[in-house]
Amino acid sequence: MHMTDNTIFITGGASGIGRGLAEAFHKLGNTVIIAGRRKALLDEVTAANPGMQSIELDINDPASINDVAQTLIQRYPALNVLVNNAGIMPFDDAAGHIDDATMVGTLTTNFMGPVRLTSALIEHLKSQPRSVIINNTSVLAFVPLAGNAVYSATKAALHSYSLSQRFTLRDTTVTVQEIAPPWVNTDLIHKGDDPRAMPLDAFIAETMAGLATDTPEVIVEAIRPLRDNPGSQEHGLIHGFNQSLVDNPIPVS
Template identity: 70%
Template sequence: MQLTGNTIFITGGTSGIGLALARAFHELGNKVIVAGRRKALLAEISAAHPGIDGIELDIADADDIARVAAELIAKYPTLNVLVNNAGIMPFDDPSTVVDDAGSRRILDTNFLGAVRMTSALVEHLKAQPRATILYNSSVLAYVPIATNAVYSASKAAVHSYALSQRFMLRDTSVTVQEIAPPWVDTDLIRKSGDPRAMPLDAFIEETMRGLATDAPEVFVEGIRAMRNNPGLGEHELVHAFNQSIAENPIPV
């Protein structure tokens, strides 16, 4: 993606990777809008970083997504970048009874929130001279962690959806990129300074370099071996498969 001259909306932008991306894009001169559920925190961010706007959003609420999308389109007509970053990561144990309400909350936030937010803005984005839809998935989309099985599955769903959407938007002005973070030292679970976690600043620096390219997926070098689990040829394979279907539609 082009890293300058954008109007960027970031869900889950009040902490962790979302806020760090907001700061990085803001420092490059982009107009940045961050979303979160806490009005006071949004106000603090805007005060600390003049020029970054905040908007209240419950990403798990479809009606609230529709409201925010309409407000964004009206207030920021040049909006051309959507960063689907909002996510939660509760623990679960798939060897026993998994809480259904908790699972629904994860999927509504991590997966359906991104699908709904993108759906609400995609026609506006397609009308821009250039636009980007960015998904924050996870290395756990490829190598799931058993203590967070539903979370890992939600990120695999985000990855799969991005692959399909990238193909379907191939002839438009909209590109689709995906960030696949490793374990980054943020408050997604608990900021701890664990040496196994990548420092947030280092992650953002490497990620911004990757986003400046046309790579469909951006991941830090430290997780290459894990990302190789399904193979780096996956994007070409999925594209070729969908192209074959497009050329020879399945009878309905």
């Protein structure tokens, strides 16, 4: 994608990867609008980055999505980049009871929200000389984490949707790029500075370099072996991956 002269809307832009991307794009001189439900956090980020703007959005609410989409189109007619970044990552137990409200919330936030928001903005994006949709999935879209089974499944779904979306937009001015983060040291689950987590600044730097190319899928080199899932032999890979985390659990306190 072109890394300058854009008007960029980023969901979940008040913290973690979303904030990191927002600040990186802002430093390049792009017009950046961040969105989220927590106005205090949005205000904190925009105050720290003069010129960055924000709008409140409940990605779980179709009415909020439609209202925000219309506001964006009216207020920022040059809008040409959508970053579907907002997400939640609750733990669950696929071998036991799955709380229905938590499951629905995860599906709605991580998958239905990006689909709804893109749908609300797609005709506007197609009217621009060049546009980009960036979907934030996860390495867990390819190698699921058993303790976050529903989350992993939502990211696999968004990856699949991105593949279809890219094909159907092939004859338009809209391109689709997917970023698939590894474990990054953010507060998505718990920011504990575990040495296995990739530092946020290093992830953002490598991801921005990837976005500056025409590659449809941006991944950091550290996770390439997991991305290159060995097809029909994936069962052993996934078992071994999850067993390693059982043997060396992620600290949560």
